[in-house]
Amino acid sequence: NAGVMQNPRHLVRRRGQEARLRCSPMKGHSHVYWYRQLPEEGLKFMVYLQKENIIDESGMPKERFSAEFPKEGPSILRIQQVVRGDSAAYFCASSPSHDPGEPQHFGDGTRLSIL
């Protein structure tokens, strides 16, 4: 029973490049959440998606960031023209529904470093 899979685990980019982070939810889960964790801080909600739909992107920066969850394949968090401040751990979580009481299962994250 595979858990939430994120790749790559570590990603290094130079300023101005693009970063693509992938998340495969647990089997049977069609709801995906992305969170960002800055050093020494808690996780901050970024975006919530269901298959082919963005439901809540209230935590996403207005520029350079986008997310998708296509009908087939993993969810993708895309950061264009990365800057030093984008350095963080990005976590994906999945659940079978959006019920607040439904546990969200987290992947082990992608550590993004910007040179």
Next chain:
Amino acid sequence: QQQVKQSPQSLIVQKGGISIINCAYENTAFDYFPWYQQFPGKGPALLIAIRPDVSEKKEGRFTISFNKSAKQFSLHIMDSQPGDSATYFCAASPVSSNTGKLIFGQGTTLQVKP
């Protein structure tokens, strides 16, 4: 109003002692309060969760105490073990968002000394 405030930032406890971590919130729309445990290099893992209709929930050595009127909740780890050394996050989920998104506290780094 969307914040969850967590304290202490770090905690050192002797093996066998009780670890207590506290959280406070402002938004009365929050109705689900989970605690997550995170080891270095890993993602958060759900430890225990509570709804506001009960004041306490216990699972093994872990207990959540919930005070709805004070808008506070806490995690108690009984008989703390070195293997419990990790970062703990409280969180809350607002019903009004209808998305299940979690609002996390800042985290508490727990060290249990042998």
